[in-house]
Amino acid sequence: MPWRYHPPQPSAHPQVSHSHGPLLLLVMILSSLISFADDSPESPASRVIIQPAAKAATQTQPIQDNSFLIEEAYNQELHVVQHISTFTRSWSTHEWLYTFTQEWPVGGLTHQLSYTLSYLNSGGSPGIGDVALNYRYQPVGSGETRLAFAPRITLLLASGNPRLGRGFGGTGFQTNLPLSWAINRKLVTHWNAGVTFVPHARNESGAGAAVNGYNLGHSVVWLAHPRFNVLLETLWTGSQSVVAPGRTQRSHDLLLSPGIRWAHNFPSGLQIVPGIGVPIGVGPSAGEKGVFLYLSFEHPFRAFGGQRNVE
Secondary structure (H helix, E strand, C coil): CCCCCCCCCCCCCCCCCCCCHHHHHHHHHHHHHHHHHCCCCCCCCCCCCCCCHHHHCCCCCCCCCCECCECCCCCCCCCEEEEEEEEEEECCCCCEEEEEEEEEECCCCCEEEEEEEEEEECCCCCEECCEEEEEEECCECCCCCCEEECCEEEEEECCCCHHHCCCCCCCEEEEECCEEEECCCCEEEEEEEEEEEEEEEECCCCCEEEEEEEEEEEEEEEEEECCEEEEEEEEEEEEEEEEECCEEEEEEEEEEEEEEEECEECCCCCEEEEEEECCEECHHHCCCEEEEEEEEEEEECCCCCCCCCCC
């Protein structure tokens, strides 16, 4: 899987080269056809609600975390924090990327702050990548509704070394528009569209230029069981890289990634969600693949200066 640096975000990952847009469109059309075939009026599987320990011990909390490569549109609930670790490795280049994201609610469901740290090996020695500081606003819906929308804006800090392929070499900005749509009680889809802009990026030789990128993504999540899900994700990206002072080159990537995730619930309200995906390059990148590992810890926390209401 050829490596190029991409900004860390809640679903950060290395990409494979080239694009095959019709396949992305086909996946989206198929998911829409499913909705017409089984568009029941039942409410979607509800988002995890932290309950008193006595209730949590006897009730099953369904999974509703990120679709590994695709961002969901559900902000963290009041007094609930989530810690997300991901690890991606390319089988062809043996390069890898680890990210850690922590998501915090701000006064309730409407506002969320998070940060993403990365540590990677992109062909040289391993080291830290760029840091992402994220704010997400929830103007529509929640994990309890059929439709939810939560746009995100991100500040990318140039903490990685671009000469070693571990960063952009300049401060950048990113926005992503996650939309989540529960087709029925068994199928949930997540849709993403986003843009990244770095006005003063640098390459391995120190040459600088402004670069931009975009992403389109879609995932279908089958709720086979409240604590076991099957996923199919599609991610299409276009990005620029600096090739000379003031000059850039654009490339496109496409990934298909089947995966599974499962949950372990505890009486305290803690939910642990491991998962695994297999990102596969398609079209001109056929035969390239990697492995994606996911681990989430989500639990209640006590607010400063008072008691939290778990009802």
